[in-house]
Amino acid sequence: MTGQHQQPIPGVSGISSPLPLGRCIYCGNGPNAGLSDEHVVPLALNGNLLLKQASCEACRVITSRFEAKLLRGGFRSAREAFAYNTRSKDRPTHLPIFNVHGEENSRKDIPIGEYPVTLLMPLVAGAYIDTFPNAVTGEQRTWSFRNHDYDKLSGEADIFQFTSNILDVRSLYRLLAKIAHGTAVAYHGLDGFVPFLKPVILDEEYSGYTRFIGTMWPPPPPLDQNGFETELGLESLNDRTYISARIRFFPELGTPFYRVIVGTFATCQSAIDKWELALKTPPPDPHEAGAIRMDIKATRNA
């Protein structure tokens, strides 16, 4: 079946490679490059897939920079409200919100349990390296997921309009690429496939995200557990085989899956040709990958 996800491999998110890889999974550098263990999904998102001796010092600087932008930015209130893992000993008891223009004097510190969680997720038409049927077509837009009774904010905290956390979209795409790539390495091995996503992960200037990443719409129902969902599988199109991953952050909020085209097999030269062409050609639908935020109104009950 064209474009369908075949042979899903469930449970990949929980495995760890038993042996040290001894090479960086991003740049290929060996033991002299200062290799450390790599959390494929950040600990702060409750990730438990670990690749031993799998990221060099230079690549770790790059990946931790975009991870931090998300974890301390657009993902922060959801992480704290749902008590995701943290490396720091002291969890905050309160988080700040600001009235809509963000003036410091409008700051209110709200207890975590009452904090208005907002999570912005861009809907991106994409993953069209080989004209995959898109789950989302048309305009790029942002979907916001909320978990709060806003009446309470206007009633008790006297906040009527506030801004969401800022989501850095480029960092979101890069994290999706990193998780998809690392999951494929865990399953297929570092030499088991031809990886497509290194420019997305390592090159801050790379703009062709939508070649490899798209949103699947509509989202499945919310899960009653937190963490994330990952599934690795194979997709075939035009007699070519692609490795793809489906990734969903904060499933308890009813978020959508993103589909990420990870790579292909060395035996599939025509898919490798497609990838090389995709790297050389600008995306047909250039996508804004800036920072987004949203103003949210709290309304008092009539």
Ligand SMILES: [Zn+2]
């Ligand atoms: Zn490296």
